[in-house]
Amino acid sequence: MTVEPEGEDTIALAGPVTIYEVVGVRERLATALAEGRRPRVDLHDAGPWDLAGLQLLIALIRSGHEHDVTIRLARVPAVCEEAALRFGLSDWLAGVRE
Numbered sequence: 701m702t703v704e705p706e707g708e709d710t711i712a713l714a715g716p717v718t719i720y721e722v723v724g725v726r727e728r729l730a731t732a733l734a735e736g737r738r739p740r741v742d743l744h745d746a747g748p749w750d751l752a753g754l755q756l757l758i759a760l761i762r763s764g765h766e767h768d769v770t771i772r773l774a775r776v777p778a779v780c781e782e783a784a785l786r787f788g789l790s791d792w793l794a795g796v797r798e
Contacts, residue, residue, distance in 0.1 A: 710774070714745035717753030717780075726756055733763070740798070744775035749783035758789075761796050773797045 711732045717725060729741075741760065746753075757773065764771035776797050784793040 710740045710742050712742040712745065716748055717746050717756065718748060718750040719752035722752045722756045725753075726759070729756075729760060733760075739770065740772050740774050742774045743777055743780055745777075747777050747779040749780045751783070751787050754780075754783060754787060754789055754793075757796075758792070771796070 711729065713725070715721070741757075761771050761773075773793070773796050776793065781790070781793065784790050
């Protein structure tokens with residue numbers, strides 16, 4: 701899993717977002733957010749997903765809200781949508797995506 705700055709206000713995630721990667725991804729996202737990259741997270745190249753990966757996104761969005769920053773999810777792949785559906789998070793995902 702990689703977390704790369706992509707443009708001024710975008711963070712791109714690539715690779716698996718599962719229980720095995722979330723600790724490292726969380727740390728890299730926190731660093732990217734500390735650098736001021738907040739409004740958009742590009743998920744196009746991220747996957748596979750599991751509940752831990754979705755929980756990471758929920759925590760990211762919640763952290764943004766706590767700091768009065770709206771974080772949007774961009775280019776959500778079908779595999780992430782399928783995981784959200786499986787775990788009852790489709791409505792939540794629809795509410796935070798571009």
